[in-house]
Amino acid sequence: DVKVTQSSRYLVKRTGEKVFLECVQDMDHENMFWYRQDPGLGLRLIYFSYDVKMKEKGDIPEGYSVSREKKERFSLILESASTNQTSMYLCASSFTQGNNQPQHFGDGTRLSIL
Amino acid sequence: GNSVTQMEGPVTLSEEAFLTINCTYTATGYPSLFWYVQYPGEGLQLLLKATKADDKGSNKGFEATYRKETTSFHLEKGSVQVSDSAVYFCALAFNDYKLSFGAGTTVTVRA
Numbered sequence: 558d559v560k561v562t563q564s565s566r567y568l569v570k571r572t573g574e575k576v577f578l579e580c581v582q583d584m585d586h587e588n589m590f591w592y593r594q595d596p597g598l599g600l601r602l603i604y605f606s607y608d609v610k611m612k613e614k615g616d617i618p619e620g621y622s623v624s625r626e627k628k629e630r631f632s633l634i635l636e637s638a639s640t641n642q643t644s645m646y647l648c649a650s651s652f653t654q655g656n657n658q659p660q661h662f663g664d665g666t667r668l669s670i671l
Numbered sequence: 672g673n674s675v676t677q678m679e680g681p682v683t684l685s686e687e688a689f690l691t692i693n694c695t696y697t698a699t700g701y702p703s704l705f706w707y708v709q710y711p712g713e714g715l716q717l718l719l720k721a722t723k724a725d726d727k728g729s730n731k732g733f734e735a736t737y738r739k740e741t742t743s744f745h746l747e748k749g750s751v752q753v754s755d756s757a758v759y760f761c762a763l764a765f766n767d768y769k770l771s772f773g774a775g776t777t778v779t780v781r782a
Binding site for chain 1: 675711712714715716718720724760768769770772773774775
């Protein structure tokens, strides 16, 4: 089974801090994604990557950056955390071949910014 | 742009009741359509999918048919169980691997 592992289930940080969320997948997937999940809004794509060192902006990239130095690891960075970034963050990965390939999700990191 | 609209929840049902969650989409072209499910405390997992018009996806007693004429992909289950309590997301994708999600529908099944 595909395993997508997010480094923390719960995280509490302070306004202005630089925050790192880590995600690792073990299935040699080319694509990796970061979403945030908020009630009534579903999942919104922050950034995605289709190859090592490649990244593309999603629908809501402002205030975030990403890093993909190795194929299995995709990091989300909050450069200067703000309270409106309090949310559930979900990482996902998938193969490249065609649009039929499902995305596999981690269990999420619930981030609170105080 | 592409978008997905789901019926609003929450939905509360008794065990063995019939479940329908409506999903319609707006897209240029013909996307693949998906239903994902999120059980409490977990990430999302794929429930079923359909890649072209009139395809029916099915899994765990759930079904959904890709209706091009009505741009819909409604999820149905004939007899729900308490273990079906979860949040259900409808989503679409084209060849760029990105998913566009609906807002999600929370379903609670009571014994």
